[in-house]
Amino acid sequence: MITILNWTALLIALITSVGLLLQRDWRVGLGLLATQYLSIFWLVQIHWPVSMAAGKLVTGWMACAVLGMAQLSNSNTEESEAAWPQGRLFRLFTAGIITAATFGLSLRASNWLGLSLPVAWGSLLLAGMGLLHLGFSAQPFRVVLGLLTVLAGFEILYAAVESSTLVAALLSAINLSLALAGAYLVTMSKEGQT
Template sequence: MNFETLALPAVFVVYIAAVLLLISSDWRLSIAVLALQYAGIVILVGLSWPLEKAVVKMLAGWMAGAVLGLALISLPGGGRTEDRLQLSSVLFRLLGAALVGFVAFYWGPTIIAWMPKVALEQAYGGMVLIALGLFHLGLTSQPLRVCLGLLTVLGGFEILYAAVESSALVTGLLASVSLGLALVGAYLLTVPTQEEAQ
């Protein structure tokens, strides 16, 4: 399948998804946006890989979202783990996301000089996800938010690494890392309730 025509819209999809993950306080919306982000990742990875291998990324991301969602549903209180963000916090995160996005788009062409096999859209998408994921990690210590930030960083890395290596073993390894992150996040979400039960 030819993904060249969808590559630039996919960059905007992953950017908007990463920003929504940054400002969302509803875990249901966050899981849905994570699924949308992985759909954009598949398009960008599909520039270098065949469709069959690229879909593995989406399936691993969707399974990671399902694991996190099931862990949150099992919590008492319907999975409410965090409070709503204040307006000043949302504005700060949006301003930070705009600045981080600008820096990522600025450094995108530099990545092409270092990694010639990477397409410009892949460089933009990968850098945006890595930068916004790191920004997300710097703003939170909640297990769900940390897991979402790590999955975002890993998604950006997968986009850039797909142009360099197309091995089936690496595909499986990165998928298992995504699932492992989700399992660790699910464990960290459910540990406080298990301690209270004892």
């Protein structure tokens, strides 16, 4: 049963991270990110106590809320990306490459770190998709989504090797601060344009 849930969490991470890459609507993006944190919670609680893993979930949802509130006040000004390429097919193709590459890496990583495959793959997948996201966009909102995804991937892996409360607290603070920095950039840049 637990194994099925682990694989389900991985599947959610895959769907949400690919969805984040493809979507253009910020509301959908934040919904996907919030769902992504559910899978992160599940993959982290394998190695951490549920109470500490729940901290990640709460922090992630708070980050989503912060970003959502910032976007809400400026929802009419979604800029289009000047950078190439923009096609969804291309993004899907690159997401496929990342999925395949991280699967190959996770086989080795799971052996090396002694982790289950869903944890190793989920972690590397999120980090890879986040990096891909960062490569596709220079908009503050999307960059923050990408960075939060990269950090989420790292945190899953790091949770398996480090269970310090201070580190967990600092990582949560960093996630929240990142969301606040993103919200600041979104709000203040748009405020000046109106």
